[in-house]
Amino acid sequence: MLPTYFAPHPALLEYIDSVFVLDFDFTAGSGLSPIYPFMPTHNRFLCFYLQDQVQVKKQWDSDFTTRARSIIIGPQLTPVTLNLGQHHQAVVVNLKPAGMYRLLGIPMTELVDCDYDARLVMGPEIDELLDRLHDGRTPAERNATTQRYLLGKLAQLKPLLPFDLAMLRQVRASGNLPIERVAADACLSVRQFERKSYERLGLSPKVYSRMIRFSHAYKYKESAPHTSWTEIAHRCGYFDQMHFIRDFKAFAGFAPGLLKEAEIEHSVLFRKMEDLAISF
Numbered sequence: 001m002l003p004t005y006f007a008p009h010p011a012l013l014e015y016i017d018s019v020f021v022l023d024f025d026f027t028a029g030s031g032l033s034p035i036y037p038f039m040p041t042h043n044r045f046l047c048f049y050l051q052d053q054v055q056v057k058k059q060w061d062s063d064f065t066t067r068a069r070s071i072i073i074g075p076q077l078t079p080v081t082l083n084l085g086q087h088h089q090a091v092v093v094n095l096k097p098a099g100m101y102r103l104l105g106i107p108m109t110e111l112v113d114c115d116y117d118a119r120l121v122m123g124p125e126i127d128e129l130l131d132r133l134h135d136g137r138t139p140a141e142r143n144a145t146t147q148r149y150l151l152g153k154l155a156q157l158k159p160l161l162p163f164d165l166a167m168l169r170q171v172r173a174s175g176n177l178p179i180e181r182v183a184a185d186a187c188l189s190v191r192q193f194e195r196k197s198y199e200r201l202g203l204s205p206k207v208y209s210r211m212i213r214f215s216h217a218y219k220y221k222e223s224a225p226h227t228s229w230t231e232i233a234h235r236c237g238y239f240d241q242m243h244f245i246r247d248f249k250a251f252a253g254f255a256p257g258l259l260k261e262a263e264i265e266h267s268v269l270f271r272k273m274e275d276l277a278i279s280f
Helices: 099-104 118-122 127-137 137-152 163-174 180-185 190-201 205-223 229-235 241-252 261-265
Strands: 005-006 016-025 035-038 042-048 055-058 070-073 078-085 087-095 115-116
Touching: 005 137, 016 137, 042 127, 055 261, 070 118, 070 127, 087 099, 087 137, 099 190, 115 118, 118 127, 127 137, 163 180, 163 190, 163 205, 180 190, 190 205, 205 229, 205 241, 229 241
Parallel strands: none
Antiparallel strands: 005 016, 016 087, 035 078, 042 070, 042 087, 055 078, 070 115
């Protein structure tokens, strides 16, 4: 079953990009694999798991560890491997570039390469939300429950800044806008812009822009596995093939040629959950 996509309520468009309700039964003979290599991405997620809990193995780990039923995923610089279990039923909230900072009020540098039990950060209200999500019988009911919860957070959000809108434009440009131009769009000097980027995104503007470009290239390959890496690099704005390979190795940990089409064809393809370019 493909993820069911829901656009945010108009009042949520400032900080929420999309909501997805997932239901993958890996025992149903679809041929899909529950093992998924999750690459670094500029997106930020709140995840709620309603059946099997996700297990995660980081590069330096020897085995998988089980995560909580609700997790906050911070800025990610290194890839991880996910084991989605036999029945992956989840609700995933995809936040806009500075949406997690605006929601939590925590400098994103503190969350780099980390994920946290949402209950420890957001309190026991998360248990109540999980109970209501379990009670939902359809994707639409679970989406409505999630968006009601998010609407209740509007009053405590950190203010929307020109920086946030400027970085949203950078995402839509696949990370290819010059940093000086994005800083000017944010009404900041380059130095001020960099400080704000660390606070609200957890990364420097340059690294964040490189991550956008890499993420778009990787998801393009997932979408069209028979497309050559040379064409993808060109479409995603890389200056040359070596520039692309360097960035790919830096974020994925291996050369692009090692990603096999057969692996993509058996993947759950979470690319469908990102970069839907919803405007406000």
